[in-house]
Structure formats: C-alpha cells, structure tokens
Amino acid sequence: MSESLADIIAGLPKSDTWGPTTTSETMLNGVPYQPFSKSDKLGRMADWTNDGKDGRDGRGGRMQYNRNYRDQQVYGASSASLFAAPAAEDEASFSVVSNVRDSIKTRFGGRGGVFTRGRGQRGGARGDSRGGGRTQQLRSGGRQGGGQPGYNSYDRGGRSNTGARGRRFGWKDYDKPARNRDASINVKAEWELVEEIDFNRLGKLNLEADSGEDVDTYGFLYYYDRSYDKQPVKSAEKKLNPVDRAVYNVTASSDPVIQDLADKGEATIFATDSVLSMLMCATRSVYSWDIVIVRQGNKIFLDKRDNAALDMVTVNENAADAPMEGTEGNKDGINQPPALAEEATYINHNFANQVVLESGQKVEMANPNPFYNASEETEPPASKAYKYRKFDLSTNDEAPVYLVVRTEVDAVQKNSTTGENQFLTVRALNEFDSKAQGSGGALDWRSKLLSQRGAVVATEMKNNSCKLARWTVQSILAKTDMMKMGFVSRANAKANDRHVVLGVIGWKPVDFAKQMNLSLSNGWGxxxxxxxxxxxxxxxxxxxxxxxxxxxxxxxxxxxGSLDEDTDDADDDEEPAAQEEQE
Structure with a gap:
C-alpha cells in the first residue's frame, strides 16, 4: 500500500523540482556565458577560492585592478583565472598568516630588506646583486663629506649617510592628522572678500623687472669682523652676547622718507623689504601672516601691523614634521613655534650687532639715520644703512608703474682683491635640538658643520625654505654683494638663553637664489x-x-576703523596683564 520513493518523485510536477529555472537568456548553447579570450583554456566553471597575490579572496589575479595599470587592462582577459583549476592542496602548503612584521633584520636593507623612498620621488632605486639599493637626493649645491658635490647620498637599505637618526621623515605622512593652526588676525564678518587666490595660480604669475636704481641712502655701516669666517675651535667657541643697539622697523606709511617720495610722485607702490619679501615668497609660506594695504589716490602702501607675525623669524616652518604647538601635545615649552620664533629673532638681532667692529672706521651714507633721535634714545644706533631703491613694474609704456622699497644693509667689508667696499646683509640660522620633535632631520652642527657643510645647508634649505627665500630676496633688493649666514646653536639643548656661534658662511645672493630655485620674476608678478x-x-x-x-x-x-579697534582691544588686554605682573 505504501508507495516507493521513486514513485513519489516521479509523481511530482516538473515546476516543483529543486534548482533554478532553465532560461535561454543567460545561457549560450547550454553553458553559462562568461567573456574570455580565445587563447584562454577552460578549467572549472566557477572558482570562488582563487586568492590574489595580496592574500584577499577573489580580489587578485594576474590582471587585478591597479591604478598604475588601469589603462592597460583588456576586457575579459582576467576571466581565465576564474576557469583555471587550482593546484591540489595538501597539509604541507598550510601556513599561519600573521599581520605582524618580521622583526628579524636581514643583512641588507634593515627589516625584511625593505627600501623606502621619500614622497614625491619617481621610481625606485636600482638594486644590486645583493638586494641593496642606492639613490640620491636633489642637488643641494654643496659638498658632502665624501666629496660628491651637491648631493645627499644614501647607503644600501635606505639609511642616510649624513648621520641623522630617528624616524624616516615622509613615511606615512598621509596618515597624520591635519594640524589646525590659528590665523594671524581674526577675520570679521563685516570684511568684504575681494579675491581668493590659491598658490597654484600665484606660482604661474610672471613679470620681468629691472635691477632697480638707488633713490637715496641713509645711516652708516661698521666693518665686518672677518675672524668669524674662520671655523672656531670647539674648546674656544664664540659665545653670542646680547648687544643693545637701537634698531627700527618702521612701516612704509609711517616712514618720513617714503612719505616725501610719495608726495613727489616718485612711484605708485611703496613698501619695506620685510613686507615685500614676504609677498614675493608667499608660495613658500606655511604659517599664517597678514599685510595691510592702504590706497590713497593712485598710491599703494604695503604696511604691516605692530608686532605682526612677519616680523618674527620662523624656525623649521617648511619641515615635513614641523614643531608642534602646546595644544598638539608638545610639552617642551622652549621648542614650540612661538618660543622658537622669539629665540630666532633675538639671535638675529644680537648676531648682526656682534659681528661688526664698532671700534674701527665706519662708512657714512649720504644722509643720517632718519629714525634715530639722540636726545630721546638711550642706546647707540646699530650698524644699519637704509637704501631707498626704485623698480619698474610697468607692463607697457602707456601706464607706467614704479615701486619704491626701503632696503637694509647690515655691514661692509673690503674686497680682498680690489680693496673696494662690499655691502653685506647678515643673518643667522639657529639650531635648537637635533633630536627633538620638529628638528626636520637636521644634523648635529657641532660635529657635521665642518665635515658635511653641504648637507647641513641643504637640510636648512628644505626646512626653512620660506625664511631663506625672504633673506635672499631682501639681499637682492638691496643689491648687496654678499650675504653672511651665521650658524648659532644652543650651549645646552635644554636651555634657550645661552648660545654659541659655530661658524659663518658667505654666499652671493644671486647664486644662492639659483640654488634655491627662487624666481624673482614670479615674485614681481x-x-x-x-x-x-x-x-x-x-x-x-x-x-x-x-x-x-x-x-x-x-x-x-x-x-x-576696523583695524584700529583690533589694536585698541589688544592694548586693553595687555594692560591688565602688565598690572598683574607688577602686583
């Protein structure tokens, strides 16, 4: 009476059978359709266990998607891997997968023989037969300790032969949180936005200008002490001493000489070299700054606010890992950007006054110092000459545009060959701690400045590109013959109140600009x-x-009146603080 299982199955309707319905839309002669090349051999119909070379299921293969080869893929060419039968598996092929890097160091290349490159370099180093590699950085214009001119070389394994230790700068920069810095001035709601220009547009501007001509000169200059050009002995390092001299940084609209030239209609644009150099080197800047522009009739004055950010000398502004603020976790107060800027400004002021011979002769300009008043000042004037120079920025003869800029010269020296006077600008680079955060991979100046001077200078060009570019532009605007660069370091890395002078190097401003790839025509544009x-x-x-x-x-x-209100508010904030300090 009971029916067999075969009879039950035979009695079922065809529509109730298990499995997908058979259609002709997705089938080609009874075989599931899959695009493939004629040269491919068919294996299995489908393979869901095919692993890519990166170890992820179903996302690999010989022609997996890669941004470097996205334009070279052939439609259907990767389908052969789907039909290929995998090799037989056995227990011998089983292995444990771990995401922990192997800590065993190989003979060449550090951990696992990995050779890392900095960001922005094309291609890789050509490996040798032992698995190593050799590459070279961009030309820096100096000589290394090994005698190779103008290069930073690396040994096998990617380690720098300059002696720098610590983390590899540029590695995983994409994974770092973006820094949120404060603006140099608070933008108010009533300010009207006239234009917004990105650096890419600024970098394409170009205007050829002449070398300029002197309009008038003021002040005097002492002679430079050539003993600082000699490398000091370690046991007899020259200390940086505070020298109190009267130095002025008057903005363009408050300069009596510029006001007189404006009344005579000498030019359309008036500025000081400090403000003008910041504007010409704007594309190299990282920190925030501001310039006040005053238009009176057909005259333009490029001014600055009192205690403006561009008056301070920055430190490692362009470094890949610049110094961090206290709010970003930097607990070392003396190595934070504001403290480093104050230290660098203090060093530059004293260094320029220390390297001149005040007891000897001095060179008088055509007019006395326009800002010094002997009856009011308690300090003697510093060695400073002010040269008011005129530049032609006209694009056509019908509408001429001229610019007058007040430039500064710091010292003078005799030419060893001709005996003529050469004008100098004096600046100082400072080292705070080569092992601290924000040092930018700088070398130890005490041990490397003499033997690897080119490497030290190349590192400073990279970490302080904006600052060095501004100094070079100021020297070219003043038409000085030489730019003296001092290297000043802390006597103790943990204290920022005592410094020593490790050496002085001189360059011609035009040659230094070529080494930095500095374009004056872009700045004039x-x-x-x-x-x-x-x-x-x-x-x-x-x-x-x-x-x-x-x-x-x-x-x-x-x-x-908007900017005047900001100045009044700042003064009101400073007065209570001063009263608290007195109490």
Missing amino acids: IVRTIADMCLARGDGKFILVKDPNKNVLRLYEVPS
Missing part, C-alpha cells in the same frame, strides 16, 4: 597682481591674509 586688485577698487584699507591651514591668500576690504 605676485606684487603687481595684488596691487592691480587694490587699484581697481576705491580708496581705503585692504588686508591680505594667508590662510593658516590652506595654501590660499585672501584679500579683504576693511571698513574704516
């Missing part, structure tokens, strides 16, 4: 573009602000 934007508007005040976290310049039109 930036100046003329910003001036034309202000001339297209009416009389009033403008402020040019560099964004603290982006490579962008923003030009605002400021209502009358």
Whole structure:
C-alpha cells in the first residue's frame, strides 16, 4: 500500500523540482556565458577560492585592478583565472598568516630588506646583486663629506649617510592628522572678500623687472669682523652676547622718507623689504601672516601691523614634521613655534650687532639715520644703512608703474682683491635640538658643520625654505654683494638663553637664489597682481591674509576703523596683564 520513493518523485510536477529555472537568456548553447579570450583554456566553471597575490579572496589575479595599470587592462582577459583549476592542496602548503612584521633584520636593507623612498620621488632605486639599493637626493649645491658635490647620498637599505637618526621623515605622512593652526588676525564678518587666490595660480604669475636704481641712502655701516669666517675651535667657541643697539622697523606709511617720495610722485607702490619679501615668497609660506594695504589716490602702501607675525623669524616652518604647538601635545615649552620664533629673532638681532667692529672706521651714507633721535634714545644706533631703491613694474609704456622699497644693509667689508667696499646683509640660522620633535632631520652642527657643510645647508634649505627665500630676496633688493649666514646653536639643548656661534658662511645672493630655485620674476608678478586688485577698487584699507591651514591668500576690504579697534582691544588686554605682573 505504501508507495516507493521513486514513485513519489516521479509523481511530482516538473515546476516543483529543486534548482533554478532553465532560461535561454543567460545561457549560450547550454553553458553559462562568461567573456574570455580565445587563447584562454577552460578549467572549472566557477572558482570562488582563487586568492590574489595580496592574500584577499577573489580580489587578485594576474590582471587585478591597479591604478598604475588601469589603462592597460583588456576586457575579459582576467576571466581565465576564474576557469583555471587550482593546484591540489595538501597539509604541507598550510601556513599561519600573521599581520605582524618580521622583526628579524636581514643583512641588507634593515627589516625584511625593505627600501623606502621619500614622497614625491619617481621610481625606485636600482638594486644590486645583493638586494641593496642606492639613490640620491636633489642637488643641494654643496659638498658632502665624501666629496660628491651637491648631493645627499644614501647607503644600501635606505639609511642616510649624513648621520641623522630617528624616524624616516615622509613615511606615512598621509596618515597624520591635519594640524589646525590659528590665523594671524581674526577675520570679521563685516570684511568684504575681494579675491581668493590659491598658490597654484600665484606660482604661474610672471613679470620681468629691472635691477632697480638707488633713490637715496641713509645711516652708516661698521666693518665686518672677518675672524668669524674662520671655523672656531670647539674648546674656544664664540659665545653670542646680547648687544643693545637701537634698531627700527618702521612701516612704509609711517616712514618720513617714503612719505616725501610719495608726495613727489616718485612711484605708485611703496613698501619695506620685510613686507615685500614676504609677498614675493608667499608660495613658500606655511604659517599664517597678514599685510595691510592702504590706497590713497593712485598710491599703494604695503604696511604691516605692530608686532605682526612677519616680523618674527620662523624656525623649521617648511619641515615635513614641523614643531608642534602646546595644544598638539608638545610639552617642551622652549621648542614650540612661538618660543622658537622669539629665540630666532633675538639671535638675529644680537648676531648682526656682534659681528661688526664698532671700534674701527665706519662708512657714512649720504644722509643720517632718519629714525634715530639722540636726545630721546638711550642706546647707540646699530650698524644699519637704509637704501631707498626704485623698480619698474610697468607692463607697457602707456601706464607706467614704479615701486619704491626701503632696503637694509647690515655691514661692509673690503674686497680682498680690489680693496673696494662690499655691502653685506647678515643673518643667522639657529639650531635648537637635533633630536627633538620638529628638528626636520637636521644634523648635529657641532660635529657635521665642518665635515658635511653641504648637507647641513641643504637640510636648512628644505626646512626653512620660506625664511631663506625672504633673506635672499631682501639681499637682492638691496643689491648687496654678499650675504653672511651665521650658524648659532644652543650651549645646552635644554636651555634657550645661552648660545654659541659655530661658524659663518658667505654666499652671493644671486647664486644662492639659483640654488634655491627662487624666481624673482614670479615674485614681481605676485606684487603687481595684488596691487592691480587694490587699484581697481576705491580708496581705503585692504588686508591680505594667508590662510593658516590652506595654501590660499585672501584679500579683504576693511571698513574704516576696523583695524584700529583690533589694536585698541589688544592694548586693553595687555594692560591688565602688565598690572598683574607688577602686583
């Protein structure tokens, strides 16, 4: 009476059978359709266990997607791997997968023989037969200790032969959190945004200008002490002593000489070398800064605020791992950006006054110092000459545009060959701690400045590109013959109040600009573009602000009295603080 299983199955309707329905839309002669090349051999119909070379299921294969080969893929060419039968598996092929890097060091290349390159380099190093590699950095213009001119070489395994230790700068930079820096000035809601220019547009500007001509000279100069050019003995390092001298940093609109030249109609644009160099080197800047632009009739004055950010000398602004603020976790107070800027400014002021011979002769300019008043000052004037120079920024003869800039010269020296006077600008680079965060992979100056001077200079060009570019532009604007660069280090890395002079190196400003790939024509193009934007508007005040976290310049039109209110508020904040200190 009971039916067999075969009879039950035979009695079922065909529509209730297990499995997908058979259609002709996705089938080709009874075989599931899959695109493939005619040269491919068919294996299994489907293979879901095929592993890629990166170990991830189903995402590998000989022609897996790769951004470097995305334009070379052939449609259907990778389907052969889906039909290929995998090799037989056995227990001998079983292995434990671990994501922990092997800590065993190989003979060449450090851990696992890995050779890492810095960001931005093309290709890899050509490996030798032993698994190593050799590469070289960009030309830096100096000589290394090994005698190779202008290169930073690396030994096998990617380790720098310059002696720097610590982390590899540039490694996993993409994984670092973005820093949020504060702006140099608070932008108010009533300010009108005139223009926003990114650095890519600024870098394409170009304007050829002449070498300039002297309009008038003021002040005097002492002779430079050539003993600082000799490498000091370690046991007799020269200390940096505080030298109190009267130094002035008057903005363009407050300069009596510039006001007199403006009344005579000598030029359209008026500026000081400090403000003008910042604008010409804007594309190299990282920190925020601002420039106040005043238009009076057809005249443009490039000014600065009191205690402006561009008056301070930055330290390692362009380093890959720049010094961190206290809010970012830097507990070392003397190595934070504001403290380092104050230290560098203090060093530059004293170094320029220390390296001149005040007891000897001095060179008088055509006019006395326009800012010094002997009846009011308690300190003697510093060795400083002010040269007011005129440049032609015209693009056509119909609408001439001239610029007058006040430049500064720090010292003078006799030419050893001709005996003529050579004008000098004196600046100082400072070392705080080669092992601290923010050092930018700098070498130890005490041990490497003499033997690897080129490597030291190349590192400073990389870490302080904006600062060195500004100093070079100021020297070229003043048309000085030589730029003296001092190397000053802390007597103790943990204290920022005592310093020693390790050496002085001199360069011709034009040659130094070529080594830094500095384009003056691009700087003149930036100046003329910003001036034309202000001339297209009416009389009033403008402020040019560099964004603290982006490579962008923003030009605002400021209502009358807005900037004065900011100055008054700052003064009100300082008075209670001063009263608290006195109490």
